[in-house]
Amino acid sequence: MKRLAVFASGSGSNFEAIAEGCKSGVIAAEVALCVCDKAGAYVIQRAEKFGIPTLVFNPKDFGTKREFEKMIANRMDAENIDLVCLAGYMRIIGDELLERYGGKIINIHPALLPAFPGAHAIKDAFEYGVKVYGVTIHEVDATLDGGKIISQVAVPYEGDDIDELEAMIHRAEHKLYVETINKIIG
Numbered sequence: 117m118k119r120l121a122v123f124a125s126g127s128g129s130n131f132e133a134i135a136e137g138c139k140s141g142v143i144a145a146e147v148a149l150c151v152c153d154k155a156g157a158y159v160i161q162r163a164e165k166f167g168i169p170t171l172v173f174n175p176k177d178f179g180t181k182r183e184f185e186k187m188i189a190n191r192m193d194a195e196n197i198d199l200v201c202l203a204g205y206m207r208i209i210g211d212e213l214l215e216r217y218g219g220k221i222i223n224i225h226p227a228l229l230p231a232f233p234g235a236h237a238i239k240d241a242f243e244y245g246v247k248v249y250g251v252t253i254h255e256v257d258a259t260l261d262g263g264k265i266i267s268q269v270a271v272p273y274e275g276d277d278i279d280e281l282e283a284m285i286h287r288a289e290h291k292l293y294v295e296t297i298n299k300i301i302g
């Protein structure tokens with residue numbers, strides 16, 4: 117059984133979709149670790165509900181990104197992690213994690229990359245007035261929301277309610293993340 121680490125900074129609805137997929141057997145893997153850089157983030161409660169161990173840290177307690185990434189990578193080594201899934205982890209992955217887990221890290225982004233990278237993709241696309249939104253899952257490299265694209269799905273929407281749009285995009289994310297993890301782990 118493959119062992120996943122899921123990184124998140126906020127609500128963790130994608131974390132929950134992955135954890136639920138593993139629990140129900142839809143994904144033949146186990147979420148072995150939840151990594152979170154924000155004390156109090158809702159994802160921590162979700163992880164506890166599933167009985168999944170959490171590694172919660174404050175980047176400010178470390179001198180450099182390399183130092184906190186070393187701590188994360190050491191823990192992932194100890195947990196025998198096969199695949200790292202970023203799910204709303206709002207930091208660029210640095211050299212330490214890329215050197216030790218490069219090629220095994222994927223990210224989900226709520227837009228059709230390379231359009232609308234960054235932290236506010238849905239709002240940016242909505243304000244731009246696009247008619248076809250979407251979701252991208254890609255390999256992680258040193259660039260912001262860059263890296264080879266693994267899968268995408270389009271979400272057509274011509275309405276004017278950003279909350280409705282966000283809900284549609286999140287539903288598409290949850291489905292695509294489960295399908296994509298399954299393809300990767302074979």
Ligand code: GAR
Pocket residue numbers: 124125126127128129130131203204205206224225226233234235236237261286289
């Ligand atoms: C998701 O929409 C994810 O695609 C996005 O953060 C959200 C986290 O939601 N990630 C990015 O924007 C990365 N640039 P969640 O905490 O409910 O899974």
